[in-house]
Amino acid sequence: MCFSLVNKYNVAGPRYTSYPTVPYWNEALFSIKQWKQTLIQAFNESNTSEGISLYIHLPFCESLCTFCGCNKRITKRHEVETPYIKAVLKEWSLYCKLFDQKPMIKELHLGGGTPTFFSPENLTLLIHGIKQKATLADDYEFSFEGHPNNTTKTHLQTLFDLGFKRVSFGVQDYNPIVQKAIHRLQPFENVKRVTEQARSIGYTSIGHDIIFGLPFQTEAHVEETIKKTKQLLPDRIAFYSYAHVPWIKGNGQRGFKDSDLPAPSIKQNQYQLGKTLLAEAGYHDIGMDHFALKTDALYTASKSETMHRNFMGYTASKTKAMIGLGVSSISDSWYAFAQNVKTLEDYYQLLDNNTIPVFRGHILSKEDLIIRQHILNLMCHFKTSWMANGLYFEDVPEVILKLQEMQNDGLLKIELNQIFITEKGKPFVRNICMAFDLLLQRNKPETQLFSMTI
Structure with missing residues (x-):
C-alpha cells in the first residue's frame, strides 16, 4: 500500500x-423513561418476527492484559461469581417486566472480561436463569469468548449442551516477546487444545482474534502467528488493529512505551501481509478486519447482505432490540442507546433498589x-x-x-x-x-x- x-x-x-458514537451522545436529552419507551416500541415491532439479542458482560479477569480496552475487574477471588450472576438475572427480570410477552432470543453473547473465569456450574445457572423468562428463536445463536488458558473441556461441553455453537478465542500474537509486553502469555498448544476440543464437541463456528500493531510486533511475528493459525483453520478470524487509547483506559494500556509500538506504515504492512496470507488460506474479507471461510455463517451473511454491526461487532443477522446486561453493557433499541453504570458497586446498589442500572444514553433523531x-x-x-x-x-x-x-x-x-x-x-x-x-x-x-x- x-x-x-x-x-x-x-x-x-x-x-x-x-x-452516534458514544462521545457524541446527547446525554442531556436522555432519560431512562424514554429509553424504556423506545425499547418497548422496538420489542413490540420485532419480538415475534426476529426476536431480540442479549449481550451479557462478565467483567472478571485473573490478570490484566495491557492491550485490552474493555471494562474489567482483576481478581483471583472466584467467590465474586455468584453475586454477580444473581445481579445479572435481577437486571434481566427488571427488563422482562417491561414486556407483555416473553422475549424471544435470537442471539446471546457472553463477553468480558473473561467469561470462562466463571465455573461451568455458575455459567449453567446464568443461562438457565435467562432461558426461564424467554423463548428461543428457531435459528437462535449463542456464542461466547473463551480464554485459551482457562477454557476447559468441561466449559466447552457445558456451554454446548446449553445451546452454544459458536466460540471465539483471543490469540493476539504467538511471539513470546509480544505476549510478555501485553501480559498475555499463552502458548500455541493451549489454543490448539481448545480449538480442537471445540471442534470435536460440535461447535459449528470457531473464531480466533488476532491483533496487529502490538508493542514490539514485527511482520515476521504476524506471519508466524497466521502460519500457526492456518494449522488450526478456525472458521472466522478477527484480524484487527490494536487500539491504543491509554487516555481512556488509564494504566491498563501503559505497560509499554508509545515508542514500542510499530509505526503506521509498518502496521499497514502487517495488515496487508496478514490479509494476503489469510486469502491464500481460503479466508474471505467480509468486513472491516474480519475474515471467514466460505462455510461460515458470517460469510453467507456478507454475500446475502444480511450482515449487521453493533456493539458486539459483526453478526450474521440483525435484531432491532439488543439488551446489554451486566456492568458497563450498552443496549440498543434502534431508536436509542443506553449504557449501564461502570462500577460493580454502583451496579449492585441500583439493582438492590430495583432500578435498571443505566446511567447515560442517547435518543436518536x-x-x-x-x-x-x-x-x-x-x-x-x-x-x-x-x-x-x-x-x-x-x-x-x-x-x-x-x-x-x-x-x-x-x-x-x-x-x-x-x-x-x-x-x-x-x-x-x-x-x-x-x-x-x-x-x-x-x-x-x-x-x-x-x-x-x-
Missing part, C-alpha cells in the same frame, strides 16, 4: 459499532437514524445509496464533496446517488464513514477521543 495514503488518512477516528443506516451499509457492505427508502439527507452534497478526494485517491467510486468502496479503499472504511458522521464534522474534538484509523 502507498505510504503516502497511510500518512494522509491515518487520523483518529471511530470504529463505528454505533452511530431522524437525522441520526438516516446517518446510522449509511454507516452500517458502508461498514457491512462497503457501499451505500441515498436513492430511496428515506435515506436522502440535506447534507448529501457536502458529504460528496468530502468524498471527492477519496475518489481521486481510488478509495471509492461515486455513481449517481450511491458510493462503492473499492478494494483499495477497504482498509480506509473508517475514514469514509467519517465523511458521513455529521456530528463529528460539526463538532471536531479538541482532544483525541478515538484510536488511529491505521
